[in-house]
Amino acid sequence: MIHVSMTVNGKAVSAHVDPRTLLVQFLRENLRLTGTHVGCDTSQCGACVVHVDGRALKSCTTLAASCQGAHVTTIEGLAHDGHLHPMQQAFQDNHGLQCGFCTPGMIMTSVDMVNRLGTDLDEATIRHNLEGNICRCTGYHNIVKSVKQGAHDMGAHNHAKAAE
Amino acid sequence: MSATGIGASVKRREDIRFITGKGRYTDDINRPGQAHAYFVRSPHAHATIDSIDVSAAKASPGVVAVYTGADTSADKLGAHFVGWTIHSKDGSVMKTPPTPALAVGKVFYVGDQVAVVIADTYAQAREAAEKIVVNYGVLPASVDPRTTAGPSAPLLHETVPNNTCFNFAIGEKGATDAAFAAAAHVTKIDLVNNRLIPNAMEPRAAVADYDEGTDVQTLYTTSQNPHVARLVLSAFAGVAPEHKLRVVAPDVGGGFGSKIYQYVEETVCVWAAKKINRPVKWAADRTESFLSDAHGRDHVSHVELALDASGTITGLRGHTIANLGGYGSLFGTVTPTFLHAILLSGQYAIPNIYYELDAVFTNTAPVDAYRGAGRPEATFIVERLLEVAARETGRDPAELRRHNFIKSFPHQTPVALCYDAGDYVLALDKALAAADYAGVAKRKAASAAKGKLRGVGFSAFIEACGIAPSQVVGSLGCGVGLWESAEVRVNPVGTVEVLTGSHSHGQGHETTMAQLVSERLGIPIENVAIVHGDTDKVQFGMGTYGSRSGSVGMSAIFKALDKVEAKARKIAGQVLEASEQDIEFKDGKFTVKGTDKSIDFGAVAFNAYVAHKFNGQEIEPGLKEGAFWDPTNFTFPAGVHICEVEIDPETGVTKIERYTAVDDFGRLINPMIVHGQVHGGIAQGIGQALLEGAVYNSDGQLMTASYMDYAMPRADDLPSFDIDTIETLCPSNPLGMKGCGEAGAIAAPPAVINAITDAVGHENVTMPATPQVVWRAAQQAMMKRAAE
Numbered sequence: 003m004i005h006v007s008m009t010v011n012g013k014a015v016s017a018h019v020d021p022r023t024l025l026v027q028f029l030r031e032n033l034r035l036t037g038t039h040v041g042c043d044t045s046q047c048g049a050c051v052v053h054v055d056g057r058a059l060k061s062c063t064t065l066a067a068s069c070q071g072a073h074v075t076t077i078e079g080l081a082h083d084g085h086l087h088p089m090q091q092a093f094q095d096n097h098g099l100q101c102g103f104c105t106p107g108m109i110m111t112s113v114d115m116v117n118r119l120g121t122d123l124d125e126a127t128i129r130h131n132l133e134g135n136i137c138r139c140t141g142y143h144n145i146v147k148s149v150k151q152g153a154h155d156m157g158a159h160n161h162a163k164a165a166e
Numbered sequence: 167m168s169a170t171g172i173g174a175s176v177k178r179r180e181d182i183r184f185i186t187g188k189g190r191y192t193d194d195i196n197r198p199g200q201a202h203a204y205f206v207r208s209p210h211a212h213a214t215i216d217s218i219d220v221s222a223a224k225a226s227p228g229v230v231a232v233y234t235g236a237d238t239s240a241d242k243l244g245a246h247f248v249g250w251t252i253h254s255k256d257g258s259v260m261k262t263p264p265t266p267a268l269a270v271g272k273v274f275y276v277g278d279q280v281a282v283v284i285a286d287t288y289a290q291a292r293e294a295a296e297k298i299v300v301n302y303g304v305l306p307a308s309v310d311p312r313t314t315a316g317p318s319a320p321l322l323h324e325t326v327p328n329n330t331c332f333n334f335a336i337g338e339k340g341a342t343d344a345a346f347a348a349a350a351h352v353t354k355i356d357l358v359n360n361r362l363i364p365n366a367m368e369p370r371a372a373v374a375d376y377d378e379g380t381d382v383q384t385l386y387t388t389s390q391n392p393h394v395a396r397l398v399l400s401a402f403a404g405v406a407p408e409h410k411l412r413v414v415a416p417d418v419g420g421g422f423g424s425k426i427y428q429y430v431e432e433t434v435c436v437w438a439a440k441k442i443n444r445p446v447k448w449a450a451d452r453t454e455s456f457l458s459d460a461h462g463r464d465h466v467s468h469v470e471l472a473l474d475a476s477g478t479i480t481g482l483r484g485h486t487i488a489n490l491g492g493y494g495s496l497f498g499t500v501t502p503t504f505l506h507a508i509l510l511s512g513q514y515a516i517p518n519i520y521y522e523l524d525a526v527f528t529n530t531a532p533v534d535a536y537r538g539a540g541r542p543e544a545t546f547i548v549e550r551l552l553e554v555a556a557r558e559t560g561r562d563p564a565e566l567r568r569h570n571f572i573k574s575f576p577h578q579t580p581v582a583l584c585y586d587a588g589d590y591v592l593a594l595d596k597a598l599a600a601a602d603y604a605g606v607a608k609r610k611a612a613s614a615a616k617g618k619l620r621g622v623g624f625s626a627f628i629e630a631c632g633i634a635p636s637q638v639v640g641s642l643g644c645g646v647g648l649w650e651s652a653e654v655r656v657n658p659v660g661t662v663e664v665l666t667g668s669h670s671h672g673q674g675h676e677t678t679m680a681q682l683v684s685e686r687l688g689i690p691i692e693n694v695a696i697v698h699g700d701t702d703k704v705q706f707g708m709g710t711y712g713s714r715s716g717s718v719g720m721s722a723i724f725k726a727l728d729k730v731e732a733k734a735r736k737i738a739g740q741v742l743e744a745s746e747q748d749i750e751f752k753d754g755k756f757t758v759k760g761t762d763k764s765i766d767f768g769a770v771a772f773n774a775y776v777a778h779k780f781n782g783q784e785i786e787p788g789l790k791e792g793a794f795w796d797p798t799n800f801t802f803p804a805g806v807h808i809c810e811v812e813i814d815p816e817t818g819v820t821k822i823e824r825y826t827a828v829d830d831f832g833r834l835i836n837p838m839i840v841h842g843q844v845h846g847g848i849a850q851g852i853g854q855a856l857l858e859g860a861v862y863n864s865d866g867q868l869m870t871a872s873y874m875d876y877a878m879p880r881a882d883d884l885p886s887f888d889i890d891t892i893e894t895l896c897p898s899n900p901l902g903m904k905g906c907g908e909a910g911a912i913a914a915p916p917a918v919i920n921a922i923t924d925a926v927g928h929e930n931v932t933m934p935a936t937p938q939v940v941w942r943a944a945q946q947a948m949m950k951r952a953a954e
Contacts, residue, residue: 020289036194037187039419041367042452046873049367077187086185094181097838100846101672102184103368103419109185125886132881136873138367138420139672141849141910142881144842 008072010035011079021067025059026050028066029076037077037106041136048135051107051114052076058114060134077106080113088159089113089152098148100139108135112149113156121157123150171685172901175838178677180670189417192371192388197445200373201230203435204291205448206281206298207457208273211307211529211866212320215271215280215300222297223283228290231442232298233434234281235270242404243267243437245430246532248494251643252503255335255522262331262494263323263527267403267430267437273302274322274492275531276866277457279430284438284446307529307866311489312466314528322492322527331490331499331525336507336581337483342520345481349472353555359543360933361464361489361860362853363456363876364536366671368419370459371449372432374439382410385436389415390425390669391709394646396701398428398496405436415699418671422850423535424459425671426711427496431458456871461860462536464489465502465543471551472518477561479570481518482510484547488525491532498534499525504582504642505630506540511579512548513590513626513804514570519580529866535711537850537911541629549625549916554929563624563920564603568594571626583630585802587894590626593828597806600888601826606810619813619927619944620823623920624806627913631905632801632896633712649796650714651707652722654683654730656789658775660768661693664726667707668719669698673907674839675715681835682720682901686727687767688754705792713905716835717801721899725793733789734770740780741765741773801896801904805829807848809917813925815948818941820856820922826888827913832896832904840906841889847910848887853879854911855918859934877934927951 006023007016010033017032029035029052040062041049050062053075080087089112092098099105115123115131128149129142137145167173183189220232244265252260264270269280281298285291308314308322314329322329346352373386383406389395392413399405399413418425431448439446450458469484488502497505507521552570556563571590578584598604606622613620633639636647651667664683668675676696684691697703710719731751738756739746748759757764765773770789773779777787808826813819827844834840857877861869870876895902915933922940923931928947932939 022289030194035187036191037189039191039368040193040449041369042873044452044872044874047367047452077185081186090185093185094177097178097842099181099184100674100842101366101368101420102181102189102417103191103366105184106187126882129882129884136367136878136880138365138422138850138878139846140842141845141847141879141887142884143845143886145881146886 004067006066006070008069008074010074011076019066023066024062025064025066025069026061029061035076035078039103039106041103046136048107048111049104051110051135053110053114058111077110080109088155092152092155093148096144096148096151098140098144104135104137108137108145111135112152115149116153116156121153123153168685170691171681172835174681175836176677176681176691178674180674180676191368191417191419192373192386193449195373195386195416197373197375200445200447201284201286201442202288202291203282203284203438203446203448204288204295205279205431206295208269208276208278208280210273210302210304211276211309212305213273214303214305215269215273216303217301218281219299220281223294226290226294226297228286229283229294230286230444231284231438232281233268233438235266235268238267238434238437239270241437243433244403245428245433246493247398247402247496248499249496249645250500252332252334252499254333260332260499261326263326267433275529276868277531278492282434282438284442309528309530309862309864309866311464311487311526311528314526315524322529326527329527331527334503334523334525335521337520338518338580339520342481342483342518345518346470346472346483349480350475351473351559353471353551353558355469355550355554355929357467357469357547357550358932359463359465359546360854362462362536362858363860364422364424364459364462365455365878366420366422366424369450369452369455370425370429370431372435373445373447374436375445376440376443378443382412383436383440384412384414385432386414386416387432388418388425389413390418390421390671390711392669392699392701393667393706394709395428399433399436403428403433405433413701415669421671422537423462423539423711427460427534429458452873453871456876457868458531460495460534461491461531462533463543464533467547469547469551471555473555473559477559477566477569479514479516482516482551483520486523488523489530489533490525490527491530492527493532495532495534497539498532500644501535501540506544508581508583509541509544509629510548510581513572513628515572515577517580530862537847538908539712541908541912542915545625545627545912546916550919553624553920564594564598567624567626586799586897588802588804588830589892589894590804592892593804593806593830594626596890596892597808597826597828600828600890601808601810601824603808613812619815619925621811621921621925623809623917623924625913625917625920626806627909628802628804629908629912630800630802631713631908632717632797633714635797635799647796648708649794650718650722651705651792651794652726653705653790653792654723654726656730656771658772660689660771662687662689663695663697664723665697665704666719666723667704667709668715669710671710673710673715674836678835678839679720679723682723683727689767713907717896717899717903717905718795718797720901720903722793722795724900725795726791729791729793730789733791734767736785737774737780738765738770740785797898799898801832801898803829803831803904803906803909805909805913807913807917809921811921811925813922813940813944815944818937818944820935820940822852822885824888825885828890828892829909830892830894830904831906832893833902834891843906844889844910845887847908848914849879849884850911851914852884852918855915855933855935857883857934
């Protein structure tokens with residue numbers, strides 16, 4: 003057993019775990035944050051995407067131990083003060099989800115996409131940057147619309163905050 | 167139309183938990199003291215089990231129990247049940263294999279469940295499983311459906327000669343053969359409908375619990391139909407009587423048919439929880455899902471179309487071999503027969519049809535219904551025949567279809583179905599306009615100038631869904647009825663709970679069903695809750711599949727609402743001291759005709775429960791009504807899809823430039839959700855046409871058992887879609903709805919293949935039409951042209 007400690011959604015957490023524990027297992031089983039999902043065993047489906055130190059990462063292919071001291075954000079940590087993150091709201095506004103299983107990872111990847119590439123994303127860019135997230139329900143049509151709106155609204159939100 | 171009523175694109179309330187990570191899927195559920203199960207699976211496609219030594223596994227750290235087929239069969243536990251009896255054309259009944267839970271004596275496919283280890287942690291169970299020693303007597307595998315019924319193929323099951331389940335036929339052979347003999351033109355093609363693996367993003371899972379005090383077993387599981395699960399587990403698998411078995415399907419992450427059936431794993435978990443008196447938790451990893459979720463499709467066909475000199479179709483005939491896999495499965499026998507062959511008339515007035523289908527077993531995973539279930543296979547046959555016939559006879563494919571469309575209803579086909587309503591010409595015209603069909607020649611020339619090949623393909627699909635009228639399916643061999651149930655419970659202060667036997671695993675019922683109730687009762691949509699998925703809460707229902715929860719599920723709600731309104735009207739009459747006949751109900755208010763005396767729905771509800779203002783012997787207190795709706799017919803959604811592709815002949819890469827769909831789903835409750843269903847279905851259909859395919863090698867090893875090898879459609883494989891609808895109301899249900907959930911998966915594959923074959927100028931394009939397949943076809947076309 004080893005001792006791991008990190009910050010998850012703003013809260014300091016620590017535990018003794020089997021060294022083989024994946025970050026996704028640590029989140030789901032130790033911290034009971036079950037919003038992050040496991041959908042495959044070859045690191046391709048993206049249902050497990052979280053942010054570690056501000057960047058998207060597949061938690062199924064990351065050891066909890068390698069996140070020692072890191073700042074981790076999961077889907078449960080996106081909303082602030084009871085308000086949905088603009089990307090979350092955009093997914094609801096545009097029917098960007100059906101069964102919801104891929105959705106947390108899809109949203110986390112999308113927020114990271116905007117962080118990396120800006121708030122004015124075209125369809126080709128969005129589709130290309132969603133290559134690591136598989137959805138079986140929506141056919142991606144409404145996911146693309148959601149990301150476009152979410153990106154734009156993240157920009158508007160940032161302008162509003164900067165103006166305060 | 168109100169902002170929250172029928173026809174409004176109301177945003178989904180269930181989204182809130184999904185977008186915030188607060189969904190409750192089966193693997194999110196934990197029970198105190200739970201143990202974890204791991205299944206040992208056969209690495210061989212076909213073998214005898216000569217011995218199993220579990221002693222080292224039992225002694226492994228953390229292990230609670232190890233079970234094999236000897237244990238499950240001693241308790242008479244079963245699985246692999248077939249729910250639909252099919253007769254062969256000689257009148258004999260189908261032959262189905264034995265139905266063990268864990269394998270007994272033999273294994274029949276790679277992944278077949280041989281033993282289960284239950285331990286304190288998943289890691290301990292997995293480690294112990296590796297210590298189990300199974301001595302297999304490896305046998306040659308019969309993998310190819312084309313040869314498995316032949317004399318030299320290895321025999322799978324002793325009780326199933328020639329590995330043949332049944333030899334089915336439908337239609338009139340004599341009249342059809344005569345039509346072909348007299349035909350001006352006959353088109354003949356060989357088609358393969360490639361085997362697919364459903365791959366819902368949530369793997370199957372089960373959490374089973376046992377309460378020793380009440381002797382009640384509880385199963386949380388990824389099911390599309392918890393009551394059917396309970397029925398099968400109780401009446402067939404032998405787990406527990408229904409009244410001692412609770413099945414809960416919480417949030418389920420996609421199904422597409424693969425979560426209809428009761429598999430070995432869920433059955434063994436609920437049985438084992440009682441045996442060890444501890445909760446048992448299991449979840450498949452993705453490889454296990456690939457190996458043992460029911461696969462779909464897998465037909466090999468030779469089909470022919472007869473035309474007269476004016477291009478009128480005079481006959482269709484064909485023969486198909488349908489692969490059922492290694493065991494029987496719940497809908498596995500009806501999918502290639504009464505969900506398939508009866509659609510072979512397509513949208514066309516075809517006077518003569520004769521079709522034979524042989525269903526065979528092979529050493530592969532069991533095959534059962536997967537989105538479309540038999541109708542994609544039928545549509546692929548009909549729409550490829552139409553397109554090829556058009557090309558062979560120099561006719562425009564849209565005009566050949568238009569010429570042959572059914573134009574008056576009702577229309578009795580030669581393959582059992584009678585289509586009740588539709589407007590196929592209207593959908594075609596709208597699709598042609600939306601796809602700018604008139605501009606195709608110009609776009610083809612522009613592509614050619616760049617050295618690219620452009621093609622356009624059509625698919626005019628029709629299907630039978632809204633499964634199903636019980637007497638009809640009963641007469642065709644179905645073991646159950648296919649009605650749906652609903653209970654509308656009005657609470658004393660006017661909020662409403664609707665308990666539906668349907669189950670949403672992505673379809674948005676919590677929103678769409680609430681829209682129906684809100685509009686009908688004139689109450690705010692926030693005051694309506696939809697309850698589903700728990701056999702303790704909801705009376706028996708048949709679940710969600712076969713595009714039935716709108717036309718059948720909502721009709722049951724509609725009928726229950728009729729009863730609620732009737733009783734509320736009675737009570738309103740008592741309260742307002744007027745005759746029931748003089749009461750009007752509009753916008754949530756009961757009013758005495760011609761006066762301003764009124765009472766709103768909520769106040770009527772309160773009165774119903776306090777029962778002060780009426781005689782409780784004449785009108786029972788309370789306001790709660792149920793209904794079971796048995797449809798009188800299937801529903802027949804239909805439409806025209808047009809796919810336009812551009813191909814690089816040097817690489818064979820296909821890009822879908824535009825995809826247009828105009829579909830008739832009757833009345834739409836929530837257009838946003840209907841479009842979403844079409845998008846998802848089209849994506850799966852394009853996946854079948856361009857990317858997906860389950861491949862077994864000659865030893866029966868599944869070569870495509872991960873996302874590295876099985877090409878799932880990703881966002882950059884697909885375009886955005888142009889979706890529109892027309893409306894011809896369905897005459898057989900009170901809301902006029904037709905099913906929309908499977909349409910895209912049914913229509914898309916032939917649209918795509920027809921476009922590619924148009925672009926390359928050669929018909930030899932198999933699914934999936936990978937760059938290699940398309941490049942070869944383009945090369946063959948070029949060589950053929952050079953030779954002429």
